[in-house]
Amino acid sequence: MMKSNLIVMLTHQDKTVHNALEVFESCKDLPVQYWGFKDVGLPKPEMRELIKNIKDAGKTTFLEVVSYSKEECLAGAEFAVDFGFDFLMGTLFYPEVWEFLKNKKIKYSPFVGKVSGSPSILEGTVESMLEETESLASHGVFGVDLLAFRHKVNPEELAAEFVNRSKIPVILAGSIDSFAKIDFVNRVNPWGFTMGSALFTKNFIPEGSFRENLSAVIEKMESID
Numbered sequence: 001m002m003k004s005n006l007i008v009m010l011t012h013q014d015k016t017v018h019n020a021l022e023v024f025e026s027c028k029d030l031p032v033q034y035w036g037f038k039d040v041g042l043p044k045p046e047m048r049e050l051i052k053n054i055k056d057a058g059k060t061t062f063l064e065v066v067s068y069s070k071e072e073c074l075a076g077a078e079f080a081v082d083f084g085f086d087f088l089m090g091t092l093f094y095p096e097v098w099e100f101l102k103n104k105k106i107k108y109s110p111f112v113g114k115v116s117g118s119p120s121i122l123e124g125t126v127e128s129m130l131e132e133t134e135s136l137a138s139h140g141v142f143g144v145d146l147l148a149f150r151h152k153v154n155p156e157e158l159a160a161e162f163v164n165r166s167k168i169p170v171i172l173a174g175s176i177d178s179f180a181k182i183d184f185v186n187r188v189n190p191w192g193f194t195m196g197s198a199l200f201t202k203n204f205i206p207e208g209s210f211r212e213n214l215s216a217v218i219e220k221m222e223s224i225d
Helices: 020-027 044-056 070-083 095-101 126-139 155-165 179-188 210-223
Strands: 005-009 034-038 060-065 087-090 107-109 114-116 121-123 144-146 170-172 192-195
Touching: 005 060, 005 210, 020 044, 020 210, 034 044, 044 060, 044 070, 060 070, 070 087, 070 095, 126 144, 126 155, 144 155, 155 170, 155 179, 179 210
Parallel strands: 005 034, 005 192, 034 060, 060 087, 087 107, 144 170, 170 192
Antiparallel strands: 114 121
C-alpha cells in the first residue's frame, strides 16, 4: 500500500460543494482518514455541522484556503482555528499569519512558490521553491502545499525533485485526476495528496457515484506495492 496519505476534499471548482455533508455521510465508513474542504461555498452554520460530523466520525480534518492577501490569509487562519481544524493548507505565508498560528494545535502547510489566480496557477523554479521551503522550515511550519500540476513547465519533474529534496512534509494539491497520476504520486511519495474535483466529475468510474469513484481510488492505492 502506498505511503502517501489521501486527503479527500469535499470541493469542486475551488468551493465546498453544497451537499458536502451528504457526500461525507455516504462515504464515512470507507478507509479514508483525512477529509477536508474550503472556507468558501457553504454558509458558516453548515460548515460547523460538517466539521462536527467529520470529527464525530473520528476523522482528521483539513481546511484549504486559496487566498493571497495578508488580510484574507489571516482571516482563513482564524477560521481554521475557530472551527477546530487539525490542518490548514494553503494561504501565502505571512509573518502575521504564522504569529497567530504558531502556538495553536493546528498544523500549517502554506503554499510554496508563486501562487496566483483562480483556479490557482503555480510559477517558480524548483530551486527558488526549495529555498523558500528552507525558510518556512526554520519558522517551524509543519509542511508545504505544492500545486505541482498547476505549474506550466514540467509539473511531474518539478514534483519529483521537490518532494525528493524537501526537508519537511509535502502535500501535492490540485489536478490529481487519473489512475496514472496516482501511480506517479506513489513513485514520488509525498506526505499526502488531495483529491476532490476528480471524484465529483467521476474521472475513475464515469457512470458511478462519488462513493464508487472514491472506492476505485482506494482500491487502486491498496493495489500498489
